[in-house]
Amino acid sequence: MLHRITDALERGTRTLLHLVLDTYMFGYNRVTYHHRERLDELKQVIVVSNHTSHYDAAVLLSAFPYSRMHTVHPVAAKDYFFSTRLKGIFFRLFMNVLPIERSAKLHEAFVPTEEALANGHSIIIFPEGTRSVDGEVKAFKVGVGYLAAKFNLPVLPVYIDGARKAFGKGHAIPKAFKVSVVYGRPLHYEGDPEDREAWAAFAGQLREEVLRMGRAFVRARDNYSLFPPPGASPDGQD
Secondary structure, rough: HHHHHHHHHHHHHHHHHHHHHHHHHHHOOOOOEEEEEEHHHOOOHHHHHHHHHHHHHHHHHHOOOOHHHEEEEEEEEHHHHHHHHHHHHHHHHHOOOOOEOEEEOOOHHHHHHHHHHHHHOEEEOOOOOOOOOOOOOOOOOOHHHHHHHHHOOOOOEEEOOOOHHHHHOOOOOOOOOOEEEEEOEEOOOOOOOOHHHHHHHHHHHHHHHHHHHHHHHHHHHHHHHHHOOOOOOOOOOO
């Protein structure tokens, strides 16, 4: 009984905090989702994205309906987000974050993540391992290939545009830049589930897809800005 009450309070608090955050981000940064129906079609999923900002996890988590939010977990560095007990409680409560031990061996690093996936939950993971300072998409680490191989789940590539300008590494406060989130088509791991080289190859394939989506989005955005249709907003994104 006590567990049910605690769980209900946790879910209620998380939902309320996200209502406040969503109101802020969607108003201040005009967060826009493209092809979000590709996410809605997947019951359980591994979401991967480029990573330039602490905004990234928030905007990806907010794309899920509130009813699903409690079974979706951003995967984040234990040494940063759980460096103190208070920080750990906050990020677990607010963002439903799962810690990853960056210095641990592969199988040891993902213990909480694997438990969540085994229980039917979804995860959000940034395979670069850290935020990109210059906006370039760095190499994707092998861990995402390992998880895709072990759990045979669809992996949904995502490209986030504008988050670095809005709240990149080193920013003290967020700035009013527009943030756009583009969902690709889900990819499936088809290699040997025990082959580390195949895991790495799949991670590389995911990175290439995120890069391709980024190029396509920037090209479309810039062309739209140059030649907006009559009555469209100046930045062509509203």
